[in-house]
Amino acid sequence: EIVLTQSPGTLSLSPGERATLSCRASQSVNRNYLAWYQQKPGQAPRLLIYGSSSRATGIPDRFSGSGSGTDFTLTITTLEPEDFAVYYCQQSDTSGWTFGQGTKVEIK
């Protein structure tokens, strides 16, 4: 099973700042099968990025994904008040689907 480790655990930033979230895999991940989600308290997760870098329908262009192999990044160029939430990366391979433990982006 591929283990995804996200860092940092918590990111304290102010609106307008740039957020850079990391997702590191225990072994190489097919970049076509790496996704990112946003989750707010009491809500279901929301798909942001699929295929490492493709934005899902309706996702603003301040969200971008990049990476390959074992290192992937989600970048939020300019944080809006509604972007403070928990973010998860997720991958799939022949063993199944796994998620990272999450990065919380909080207001500084």
Added chain:
Amino acid sequence: EVQLVESGGGLVQSGGSLRLSCAAPRISINSFDMNWVRQAPGKGLEWISYMSSSGSAIYYADSVKGRFTISRDSATNSLYLHLDSLRAEDTAVYYCARMTVGDAFDIWGQGTMVTVSS
């Protein structure tokens, strides 16, 4: 617009059973690969089961294999998850989710809470 609606959660004793339902008012369950994902209180997301659009491929996470069963009913356009031999560690919000390109989950229900008391 709501596209997936889970129900069937509740409080159950350890060793008990439950059946969760996922109704799809606006999409055809048979046309997509579907999944169940759970989230324990204050914890992260855990994928637990998959069914292909054809119904021919079914997978489970090791943590639930042999205890949970995924199924669907075309007549009611619903996905199900039957939970047996429940344990305290199965306590979680259970979501059904549609799979899209790249094996990502693009549509989620609102979740249904399962609490297993020991």
